[in-house]
Structures are given as C-alpha cells and as structure tokens.
Amino acid sequence: MTTTLPTEPTQPLSTQPALLHPAAPAEAAWWRQAVIYQIYPRSWADADGDGIGDLPGVTARLDYLKALGVDAVWFSPFYASPQADAGYDVADYRSIDALFGTLDDADAMVAKAHELGLKVIVDLVPNHTSDEHEWFKAAVAAGPGSPERDRYIFRDGKGADGSMPPNDWHSVFGGDGWTRVTEADGRPGQWYLHLFDVKQPDLNWDNPEVGDEFESILRFWLDRGIDGFRVDVAHGLIKEQGLPDYDVELHILDGEVKPGAPMPPMWDQDGVHDVYRRWHSVLAEYGEPDRILVAEAWVRPQERAVRYVRPDEMHQAFNFDFLMSQWRAPDLRQVIESSLAAADSVGAPSTWVLSNHDVVRHASRLGLPVGRRRPNGIGADDLQPDRALGLQRARAATQLMLALPGGAYLYQGEELGLPDSTDMPDAFRQDPTFLRSGGKELGRDGCRVPIPWQKDAPSFGFGPSDQTWLPQPAIYGEYAVDQQDGVDGSTLELYRTLLRTRRERDLGTGGLRFVEGFGDDVVALVNTGQGEDTLVVANLGADPVALPDGASVLVASGPLTDDGLVPADTTVWAAL
Template sequence: MTNSLTTHPIHPAVPEDAAWWRHAVIYQIYPRSWADADGDGIGDLPGVTARLEYLRALGVDAVWFSPFYKSPQADAGYDVADYRDIDPLFGTLADADAMVAKAHALGLKVIVDLVPNHSSDEHVWFQAALAAGPGSPERDRYMFRDGRGADGSEPPNDWHSVFGGDGWTRVTEADGTPGQWYLHLFDTKQPDFNWDNEQVRAEFEAILRFWLDRGIDGFRVDVAHGLVKEPGLPDYDAELHILDGEVQPGAPKPPMWDQDGVHEVYRAWRKILDSYGEPDRILCAEAWVRPQERAVRYVRPDEMHQAFNFDFLQAQWRAADLRAVIDSSLAAADSVGAPSTWVLSNHDVVRHASRLGLPVGQRRPNGIAADDPQPDRELGLTRARAATTLMLALPGGAYLYQGEELGLPESTDMPASFRQDPTFIRSKGEEIGRDGCRVPMPWTKDAPSFGFGPSEASWLPQPAIYGDYAVDQQDGVAGSTLELYRELLRVRRERQLGTGGLEDVDGFGDDVVALVNTGQGQRTLVLANLGAEPVALPAAATVLVASGALTADGLVPTDTTVWAAL
C-alpha cells in the first residue's frame, strides 16, 4: 500500500459551527433500568440525576429518555395515561425539573420520548370515549368503528397487532351490550388516536409546548410513521415486520404505515419548535420506513431534524453491505439537506454485542431465549466494538443505548416467568421480545443489584455475567470497552468527525470498509477489516484509536476498525 490514497467524495462537509443536532452523540436512557435511587428495583429520575456526571465524562452531547409519563406500564410506559405528569415509579415533575437543570448545568441537552400514535386505555380521553358511546365527539378522538357482519361481531378489518393477535378489540357499551371496536396497532391497552381529529392535533401541540416550556431540548417521536391511516381502513393481510420496515415482496404499501398525511403533522410541530428560537429544539423520528427515499421525507427542512438510520442498524456484518448502506444513507439524507443519524442498538432490538455474534446472513431475531442458538459472546463483542468505531467516525448524528459502552450482551438466560414484553405475552412465547436488552445496568460488581440500586431488587433479573461488565470493572482499565467509547468520543469531538466530509477509499479489497473523514480540515482514515487476513495501513498513517489490538507488526486484524491520521 502506497502513502497516496485514491479517494472519491461521497458526502460534503458541513460548517463546523453547524447546529448541534447535525453532529451530536445522544445517549438513550431507559429510565426503569439505569439507576434506582429508592431501592424498589425500578430505576427513577433521582437515580438518573445522581449519575449524570458519568455521561459528561463519557463524552456524549445529549440524553434521550424513554417514557417516564404517568402510565399503567402495560408496555413499559409507552402506554401513556397523562402526557403532562411523571409516573410515581419514576418520581415527580419536580424530580424531572431537577434532572433537566442538572443535565443542562453539565452541558447535556435533554430529549424526551413522545408517544402520539396511541395512548393508554386509562387516559381520561379514552375513558370518556367509552362512556360517551358511538358517534360521540369523545369517540372520534380514537379509531372506533362498527364491526362487520349482521351483528357486528367481526372486526372492522383484518389488521393485526404488532405485538401479535388482532388489531381490534370490541367494547361493551354502557347498557351492557356488545358495542363498537377500537383499533390498537400495539397492545389492547394502547388505543390508536384518530389524527384526522382536530382536538387530537391541538392536544399534542399543547403537550409539545408544555415540555418545551420546562426546558426540554427535543422529542424522539415514537412510531412516527404510524399516526395517519389510509382512508377507509382497507384490509391488509400481508405479513408485516414492524421493527424492520419490511413487507412481503410484491405486497402493496401497508395502509397503516407511512401515509403522506403524517408530514402535515410534523410541519406544524416544526413551526412550534422553531418558535422557541436558539438553541435549536429538535424532533427525531422513529420511522421504520423503506426505501430510504421515503424515510428521508421525514427530515425535509420544514419537518423533523433527525430520523434513526435503521438500515444501518440492520446491515449484515459484511463489508459490501456496510459500504452500500453508508453510501445510500448519506446520499438520501444529503438530498434533503439533513444529517444521517446512525444507531446500532436501542430498547427494541437485540443488543449489537450479541446480534453480531450470530451467524452472518440470518434474520435479526426479536429476542433470544435460553434454548435458542446462542451468540458467540467474544466474537459479538469484538465485532460490536469494531462496528461502533466505524459508526462514530461517520458524519452526522449518532445514538448510543445505555450499557453498550460497557459491551453489555443481551440477557438470553432470562426465565419466561420474568418476561414482561407484550410481544412475548400476546404471541404466547413465539416471539421472545425485547426484555433481554432492557435489563438494569451494572455499576459495581460487588454490590447489591450490581450497584443498580441500594437493594438486591431488580425489575428484570440481571445475568450473573453482568458483574464482569460493571462500570467499576472497566473505569480506567486500558482496552476496556468503556475506555474505548470515551476515547472514540474524545477523538470524534477533537477532529470534528460529525461535521466532516466523507470520501470512499479504493484499493483495500472487497472485505474492507475504508473511508476518509475530512473533519476540521484534517484527514482521518477509517478502516474496518471484515476479512480473514490482516490489512496494512498506509506507511504515513498514525493510529489514533483502534477497536482492538493490532498485530505485532502493526497490521489491522479481522473484525477490527482503526482511525488513523493521514
């Protein structure tokens, strides 16, 4: 390999003083699993506040919180009963205000989850709808319909719940007779709102203002592609996989996802956020949408700021797949002037330290049980470190999921009796579900609940191996995954990789992803070796950080990513 590299530009740089959200690294906290202050086994906001310095030291720019609103917790808080209050499990509004104040004092922005597709069935609006009866203004806020058949005993259409089973539930009217049906694309306790209703639109605009007035810096919008349904609610019996955006080959577009009408909602929301002035308040879409040309419609200049890049999350561990998704993602985002927003793990998918330890080419599982084929833990972590090192070198924003900086594997040995995911329950165990990636954080190896809280209590059982991954076992330990993340985030900021241009590099072979990031006017080579043979770096390259040890003669071994100054 010569010192000169043949490169091809694939993404232009943006100004180094670009808006914060164009390059921010945002850390997701799953509140019930991060830190428990009161010892009840469930994480809470005071626990978060007490550990925010950890995130400042890690080097992230912002924190996103999964829901902490008042909720019966049928779907871990994604069934919201009151969008303007904190569930007592997590604390109070005063606790939330204190947490936001401390985060801001540490230089961390705060993003909260917003769940607009559905509420809890215990929300006052849904209770009013049940009481008011068919044809009422109260029912029009939700998707109530008469059933099919002479006696209305058949669901209004054939839609299924994402969590398994029917997508409709029949209610009993006030007089005790079988009545209308309501749509719930998720659990029966999560009735879908009717977004053709002006009261619904006005209510969510008011909810946005409520949290913006409390200093919140933005919203991650749950099921952002699901609010508006196709008029007439036509039947659709093709198989759906909501958490990957796929439909059966040749099947028509699903009538419940990615309808054009959602964009009118987000244009209205963007105006509200823009009215708050500097610094920018943001919207991030959870939109499992394909192809990318439709996905980036959510981040046009007058809509959302970010949308998770799920195509990157789902890419197979093959160099050709990674090169293709990086190129196509940047091209699609650039076409609307938006950043790409990279992600590898979250609360809905198998942790990438385990996912990447499964055979390459197989479909991503929805959870892993003890009697399923088990990931190769060592291989998975090696590849996860390499994947993260590649991801954090890419221009745009990035999201990290709590515990990935420790290299936490999925909990795969959880007994069925502990599982709480509605997917597991409604599918009668056919779908294992998401509990395995939601297990509480280990902070201290030799402490009750590994330091998650002051007691042994833990709402989901922690695997015994989690003690070896605890923060105190990695803090200051050279080569640990925690120290790798800290170093990656430090170098990313110093070299401004988030705003840099990106160039493709020729000549390294089919099993290598080789790129040059031009952040801060410097040239940073990013080389990920997915092949069996070690790869030589250019002679003039100075290694800045590597996901794993290089060979004795300085070559990059398999499943390793290196950043090097040129």
C-alpha cells in the same frame, strides 16, 4: 466516490478523491453531529431501592455521561402509565409516573443536565394512548357517534350482529388489531383499533382536537426546558381513508413498500407530514439553540424515509438500515453510501445507531452467524451468541459508526459491551410481544435488563437493594462500570476515547470518501473533518491488512498484530 489505495502499504494514500459526502459548515447546528445517549429509565439507576430505575437515580449519575463525552440524553417514556408496554402506553402526558418520581424530579434532572452541558430529549408517543387515559375512558362511556369516541378509531363490527372486527388488520405485538368494547347498557358494542397492545388504542389524527392537544403537550415540555422529542411510531399516525383490509402479519418494518405491492394502509401515509410541519413551527418559536424532532420511522426505501427530515419537518430520523446491516463489508459500504446520499438529497444529516431498547444488543447480535435473520429476543434454548466474537465485532462496528458524519445514538450499557440477557426464564418476561404471541416471539426484555455499576454491590450497583425489575445475568458483574473505569483497553475506555477523538477531529461534521485497495472484506474511508484527514479502516475479513505508509494510529478497537497489521473484526482510526 472512491480513492484507490496501492496494495503496497509503503506507498502513500492519494489525497485528491471525489467526496461521497461534503463536510458541514463549522457553525452547523448542534444536532447535525450530536452523539445522543438513550436512557431506558427503569433500567439505568434506582435511587429508592424498589428495583426500578427513576429520575433521581438518573440525576445522581449524569456526571458519568458528561465524562463519557455525549452531547445529549434521550429518555424513553417516564410519563404516568399503567406500564402495559413499559411506559409507551401513556395515561397522562403532563405528569411523571410515580415509579420514576415527580415533575419536580424531572425539572431537577433537566437543570442538572443543562448545567453539565447535556441536552435532554424525551419520548413522545402520539400514535396511541393508554386505555386508562381520561380521553379513552370518556370515549367508552360516551358511546357510538360521540365527539369523545371520534378522538380514537372506533368502528362498528362486521356481520349482522357486529361480532367480527371492522377489518383484518393485525397488531404488531401479535393477534388482532381490534378489540370490542362493552357499551354502557352491557351489550357488546363497537371495536377500537390498536396496532400495538390492546391497552394502546390508536388516536384519530383526522380529528383536529388530537392535533391541538399534542401541540399543547409539546409546549408543556418545551416550557420546562426540554430540548427535543423522539417521536414514537412516527410513520403510523395517519391511516388510509376507509381502513382497507390488509391481511398481513404486522411487523414494524412493514413500512417498506415492495415493487408492485400496495402501501400498507397503516404506515407512512402522506398526511403524517402535515403533522410534523406544524410541530416544526412550534419548536422554531423557541429560538436558539434549536429544539429538535427525531423520527422513529421504520420506513423503507430510504427515499421515503428521508421525507420525514425535509427542512420544514423533523431534524433527524433513525437510520435503521444501518442497524440491520449484516456484518459484511459490501453491505456496510452500500448502506453508508445510500444513507448519506438520501439524507443529502433533503439537506439533512444522516444518523447512525446499532442498539436500542427494541432490538437485541449489537454485542450479542454480532456474535451470531453472519447472514442469520435478526432475532426478536434470544432465549436459553436458542443458538447462543459467541460472546467474545460479538464484543470484538461490536467494538469494531461502533468505531466505524462514530467515524461517520452526522448524528449517532448510543443505547445505555453498550459502552460497557453489555450482551443481551439470553438465559432469562420465561416467567420474568414482561414484553407484550411475548405475551400476545404466546411465547413465539421472545421480545425485547433481554436488552432492557438493568445495567451494572459495581461488581460486588447489590443489584451490581443498580440500586441500594438487590431488587431489579428484570433479573440481571450473573455475567453482568464482569461488565460493571467499576471493573472498566480507568482500565486500559476496556470497552468503556474505548468509548470515551472514541467520543473525545470524534470531537477533536470534527468527524461528525466531516466530509467522507471511500478508499479502495484493501479488498472486498474491508470498509476503508477518509473523514475530512474540518482540518486533518482521518483514515478509517474496518477489517471484516479473515486476514490482517496493512495501513498505508505514514498513517499514524489514533485509536484501534482491539490490539493490532505484532507487526502493526489490522486483524479481523477490528477498526482503526489513523491520522494521515
């Protein structure tokens, strides 16, 4: 699976290596190589000046994404919601929250995106609803044993008076996973399961009525022109029968099954696959171009994760192993090889992602010491990332990622090199993780701060007022779009160049092979594209490395040395 490169840079690269991953057909479906840009609606663009992003703000700035060069846009939830978990607590799946606009605004946004050639993917949250959803309000009112309660997971408590939770499951956000309701007669009653916030009761997917409702929701949005769905907590819908005890503090990565350990009874149960086969059939009815399902499935090992993207289930699943990899060449080589092998085993494309709304931005994460545990938020009293180093590595990591065949996801603002907000006062934090953990876990607010468009405008151009729902760091002005647009060497222009070159050279559908001879601190590979080969060299070591004779540099994530060597923390694409 590798080709050996002579140590002397004046010798040519071998052109007959074995493939690590074969090229996709030239007519491959759009989603097999798409670059998809995530918009967190409350933080992208504010049209009305209330400090919260909205759909008219999105529509007004879609041309920016067309110019950036992405293929599709994925929206975090904009449904009607009390916003206990920033919209992932849905009260009505068929309406738009007034914070973001109206259904007419959504239709206008979709129409504009399609006019620009951008596909639209929306979040779907099927594991739980809001406690303000009509179903849940009816369930509490109806009482034990009712059909309304059977839509959720209600159980009697343990102990003579039922005052203890039904089992020992915890919430991902901290604390118990169960909350007791007060019955209509005023007495303490049953308990309901919430694997996340207390305001996010888990649905009972063993009840056929739940499946029927979500098929109807899918059709509602497909009929409005939506091109696909990113499925939140895709691995969590089905719980093990009997809800056995599992006294482990839950983290989203508890989908991993360690050798000899029992399967976590709330994650990755086999029954979830029946749900997605049904959904796949629904989407297939809508014909060409393909509508798609994307799994947020924090499942390990990879052999289990790719079960979600078998031919009759979902189309893509997020590759979180790549996101979590340390900035070490052996780690990256291993995860690239294993990811492609796992996806190829079921005929699916791999996907690649470095940042999203749930993790510290990679421009900050990569500025921390290598080998350090990935933090869940960074505060003013924590070890601060090296901003310059983090950005240099982030640019190199992104260039490596965009050279890999398959789909790629970008998180809003990463094309500006935005760091996390690491000096946010605790008084502004809104993540339920922070609140439920008593501040032990800072949570995700730092990566959700409104992005800057203009350095010298109110709220850095996020909206017409100086209001923002989370405070923007003062340093964000230097990252603003107007400070980078058209500026040679800026991170924004690097992304534009990478996306254009990726498309021109068919890297998303290319075959892949590793190249040896650069040393253990370098990730070197060749993407075959649909024609001319592209050499990719990512130097994670301390010493500069030479390119082979005849390689012509196409794009570099940072300046090369005066004598044309690739310095540390730099990635190069070169024509061969």
